Amino acid sequence: MLTLYDRLGGSDGIRHIVDDIVANHLANPVVNPRFAHVADLNHLREMAFQFFCMGSGGPQHYSGKDMLSAHRGMNISEQEYLAVMDDVLAALDKNxxxxxxxxxxxxxxxxxxGDIIRQ
Incomplete structure (x- = not known):
């Protein structure tokens, strides 16, 4: 049985998915304010890439913060969380x-x- 990593297209497939997710976030008026002023979008893309790879069973190591630490103090709403999920689904569909x-x-x-909303 193939791992989720393999089913997402491995490293290349996940790289495309992450690029599309970030583009979706930048175009989404609900979450754009969170992403439009990120100083280093390439770093954000790399952390998302590593996270998706490791989380889906790939060989990459995730070197970023855990989700609770990464989102602490951001006070992300349920609406923002759902908008991000919609953006992810749209990227998966596109790919x-x-x-x-x-x-x-x-x-x-x-x-x-629970590690993301209202932290």
């Missing part, structure tokens, strides 16, 4: 990720909700 893999990604991200 023709199958429904089973999409559900697996959403399950992982949803499991982190």
């Amino acid at each position: 023709k990720v199958d429904d089973t893999a999409k559900h697996d990604v959403i399950a992982i991200l949803y499991s982190l909700k």
Whole structure:
């Protein structure tokens, strides 16, 4: 059985997905204010890439903060969280990720909700 990493297209596929997620966030009026002024979008992309790779069973190591530390003090709302989830789903759709893999990604991200919202 293929890992989620493989089903997302491995390193290249995840890199495309992450690029599309960041583009979606920048175009999304609900979360754009959180991303429009990020000083180093390349660093954000790299952290998201590492996170997706490691979280999906890839060989990459995630060198970023844990989700609670990364989102502490941001006071992210439920609406913002759902907008981000929509952006992720749109990126997965654009990259023709199958429904089973999409559900697996959403399950992982949803499991982190408590570490992200209202921190």
